[in-house]
Structure formats: structure tokens, C-alpha cells
Amino acid sequence: MSEFSKSLAVTASALNAQATRLRHVSENISNADTPGYRRKTVPFETAHDRDQGTDLVRTGRVKVDRRDLPEIYDPSHPMADETGHYKGSNVDLMIEIADAREAQRSYEANLKLFDQARQMSSGLMDLLRK
Template sequence: MAEFSDALRVLSSGMRSQGQRLRHISENVANADTPGYRRKVIDFVEMVQDGRRSGMVAPGDVRLDRTEPRRVHDPSHPMAGEDGFYDGSNVEIVTELADAREAQRSYEANLKMFEQVRRMSTSLMDILKR
């Protein structure tokens, strides 16, 4: 039975991490038109327990994408310089949509495996009760 609980822990860590990733992606999309906004990127780190690889992951540190922001020409904007340009955000909506789709599918795959492990565990318990 320990294998089932270990599998559930690994799968739930993946779902939590992808959920965190989706939150950052949604913040990026919401701020795509905010002047000076830098895209947030999150990496996953593998968790170690008792000096061994556990298979679980956790969200790592949030870092800001160092890509240069778009230069926007709008002389009437309050942040525009004398040349009429200001720094927009460095968020690319297409990239965010692709990242969101990847995170969503990874979350769904973990969820399906979670449900499968839970069903297998329940079936095993039913067999052992007989």
C-alpha cells in the first residue's frame, strides 16, 4: 500500500506545481499591456527525501524573463519620453497560451493517473476484504 501512497504524493506534487505555473501564466496574460511589466517564469525542482530522489516536484523560485520589453510609440502616453516611445511589457500572448496549454495537459495527465491509482487502491482493498 505504500507504493500507492507514494504514487499519489508524486502525482499531487505535479498537479500543485502545474497549478502554480498556471497562476503565473494568468498573471502574465493579465499584465500583457502593463508598461514595464516583466514576464514571470517558474521552474520546477525535484524534491529529495532522506537523501534520495523522491520523484516529487515543487515550484522553484519565480524569476523575471530578461527579454527586452517592446518599445511602444505613443507620444500621448504619460510614460512616453521625448521621442514618443515607452517600454511596454515583454509578454508574448502566443507564448503564454502555449505554456498554459502545456501546463493544463500536464495537470490533466497527472489527474488521470491520480484517479487510476486511487481506483486500483480501492479495488485492492475490496479484494483484500473478501
């Protein structure tokens, strides 16, 4: 397999991993006000692809943040107990926005690498045809 194909495979796997990460960040943001919701994170791992002879990026198992859920006092809330408290969400919007921006920037960087490898491969084919 050519080095161009390997670089395209690596960047494509990184694009998929960042897209998965961004999907989970958006789920966290959309559930920030959901009582009892726990933040989800996605770790990245390397996986050796024997067919292509290179290491690729993949996502690991989704992890749930086990930090304590905050106790929110609102006696009028339908999920409130007899003391007027209910368990909130452990999602911090500032962290999620920072994670979303980081995933977006990493996705864009990998997309540029993918495009550059594609252009180099196309240029090489043009040279070989002459």
C-alpha cells in the same frame, strides 16, 4: 509507505506544480499590456521527500524574463518620455497561450494518474476485505 501512497504523493506534487505554473501564465497574460511588465517563468525541480522515500515535483524560484522591453511610440500615453516612447511588456501572448495549454494538459494527465492510483488502491482494499 505503500507504493500507492508514493504514487499519490508524486502526482499530487505534480498537480501543485502545474497549478502554480498556470497561475503565473495567467498573470503574464493579464499583464501583457502593462507598461514595464516582465514575463515570469516557473522552473520545475525534483525534491526528495525522506518521509515518503520518493522524489516529488516542486517549483523553483520564480524567474523574471530579462529580455529588453520593447519601445512603444505613443506620445499621448501618460508614461511616454519626451520622445513619445515608453517601455512596453515583454509578454508574447502566443507563447503564454501555448504554455497555458501545456500546463493544462499536464495537469489533466497527472489528475488521471492520481485517479487511477486511487481506484487501484480502493480495488485492492475491496479484495482484501473479501
